[in-house]
Amino acid sequence: MIVTEFARNQWYVAAYGHEVGRRQLGRTILNEPILLWRTEDGRAVAMADRCVHRRFPLSESPSHLVGDRVVCGYHGFTYGPDGVCVAVPAQQRIPRTARLRTYPVVEQDSFVWVWIGDREPGDTLPPRAPWLVSPDYATVCGMEPLNARYGLLVDNLLDLSHETYLHGGYIGTPEVAETPITTEVDEDAGIVYVSRHMDDAACPPFYAESTGIKGRITRWQDIEYHPPCLYLLHSRIAPVGSPPPAADGTDSHAFHVEVVYAITPSTENSTYDFWAVARDFALDDEKVSDFLRDSNRTVVLQDVAALNTLEEVIAREPDRYQELSVNIDTGGLAARRLLARMAGDVPASQTAVR
Amino acid sequence: MSARDSGARDGRTVYRIRWLPGTDRLHASCFCGAEREFEDPVILWDWLLGHPEGHLPRPPAEHDSPAPAAALV
Ligand code: FES
Ligand SMILES: [Fe+2]
Ligand SMILES: [Zn+2]
Numbered sequence: 001m002i003v004t005e006f007a008r009n010q011w012y013v014a015a016y017g018h019e020v021g022r023r024q025l026g027r028t029i030l031n032e033p034i035l036l037w038r039t040e041d042g043r044a045v046a047m048a049d050r051c052v053h054r055r056f057p058l059s060e061s062p063s064h065l066v067g068d069r070v071v072c073g074y075h076g077f078t079y080g081p082d083g084v085c086v087a088v089p090a091q092q093r094i095p096r097t098a099r100l101r102t103y104p105v106v107e108q109d110s111f112v113w114v115w116i117g118d119r120e121p122g123d124t125l126p127p128r129a130p131w132l133v134s135p136d137y138a139t140v141c142g143m144e145p146l147n148a149r150y151g152l153l154v155d156n157l158l159d160l161s162h163e164t165y166l167h168g169g170y171i172g173t174p175e176v177a178e179t180p181i182t183t184e185v186d187e188d189a190g191i192v193y194v195s196r197h198m199d200d201a202a203c204p205p206f207y208a209e210s211t212g213i214k215g216r217i218t219r220w221q222d223i224e225y226h227p228p229c230l231y232l233l234h235s236r237i238a239p240v241g242s243p244p245p246a247a248d249g250t251d252s253h254a255f256h257v258e259v260v261y262a263i264t265p266s267t268e269n270s271t272y273d274f275w276a277v278a279r280d281f282a283l284d285d286e287k288v289s290d291f292l293r294d295s296n297r298t299v300v301l302q303d304v305a306a307l308n309t310l311e312e313v314i315a316r317e318p319d320r321y322q323e324l325s326v327n328i329d330t331g332g333l334a335a336r337r338l339l340a341r342m343a344g345d346v347p348a349s350q351t352a353v354r
Numbered sequence: 355m356s357a358r359d360s361g362a363r364d365g366r367t368v369y370r371i372r373w374l375p376g377t378d379r380l381h382a383s384c385f386c387g388a389e390r391e392f393e394d395p396v397i398l399w400d401w402l403l404g405h406p407e408g409h410l411p412r413p414p415a416e417h418d419s420p421a422p423a424a425a426l427v
Contacts, residue, residue, distance in 0.1 A: 184362040
């Protein structure tokens with residue numbers, strides 16, 4: 001079954017760093033309304049987006065920032081970055097319970113990660129996507145709201161054979177659906193790997209136009225999913241007949257694209273679909289950036305439309321939900337199992353895959 | 355990068371599933387060394403995650419497995 005429960009006590013991407021500034025941003029993550037903003041010295045903070053007084057959203061105008069304080073737009077309760085209320089209108093005494101919950105924040109690889117849970121993160125850090133801020137890569141990115149449960153997006157991204165059908169003419173070619181995959185689950189690390197290596201494939205427009213390759217390609221798709229939130233697709237594109245990567249890891253004959261998704265559940269049936277595309281070629285070519293941004297956004301919106309439809313269908317038949325898994329679903333089934341375990345804190349050996 | 359480098363590291367609790375080229379079969383291997391082929395990924399995962407139940411490490415070659423003197427019943 002698609003996992004619908006949330007995995008708490010985990011890091012989630014709440015926003016891109018560039019979205020968080022001196023204007024409040026409201027996001028709902030795992031059903032928790034969260035206010036994001038930046039202090040005057042540039043620190044990103046996350047706190048409850050409901051005023052303790054009458055619950056007016058602090059992200060909504062006329063709520064506003066004054067220096068390092070948030071002023072509620074309804075009656076003026078004022079809060080510091082630690083969530084503590086520092087001013088109440090017309091009275092001296094501030095009730096001791098006048099305090100907003102704050103969330104641990106890590107800003108990393110262009111993302112603002114927020115820890116959602118009942119305990120502190122301790123030494124646990126969010127997984128990395130270093131290409132997004134590397135000077136050796138050029139990155140385009142965006143976020144599309146999805147009106148579907150997050151499990152549908154996990155299923156979608158773990159099985160790229162859908163590229164052939166849903167994204168034909170963009171990133172799909174017949175070889176994607178035709179080529180067998182290998183799947184690995186690293187139980188200790190909690191990572192799912194799915195690889196599809198196409199030796200001789202048509203070059204879809206997404207790569208033909210951005211790389212300038214005219215003929216057929218060797219196309220490798222190596223997925224690395226760090227549940228619950230971070231999905232990495234290492235994509236290697238080279239003209240057929242190019243030398244493989246050298247033993248030391250250098251790979252100068254190929255083009256590399258790192259496609260990164262952050263899958264952040266908002267409510268039971270809505271999700272933030274963060275996407276980024278980082279490339280190691282044509283770094284200063286604005287035309288390539290524009291093309292990849294437009295193309296990838298189009299592809300993401302094709303997924304969004306399909307998954308929104310699927311959500312409506314599934315929501316209407318909760319007890320008749322039936323599905324059939326085949327070989328292409330091997331990776332998706334593994335991801336579901338890890339998610340179910342994280343959501344329920346169930347030991348690995350007791351999580352059935354269904 | 356090679357297929358191997360991009361995946362899980364060796365020596366950990368790792369499950370591996372290979373789709374056998376040219377067939378509809380999936381080859382599963384458990385971290386304990388047990389291997390088996392399947393045609394249905396759901397049944398495959400049930401078996402893998404059922405470790406150690408039914409996970410016989412690779413059967414030893416015949417010459418190094420002398421028949422027991424008497425069968426234990
Ligand atoms: S609701 Fe915020 S001050 Fe009244
Ligand atoms: Fe897609
Ligand atoms: Zn085993």
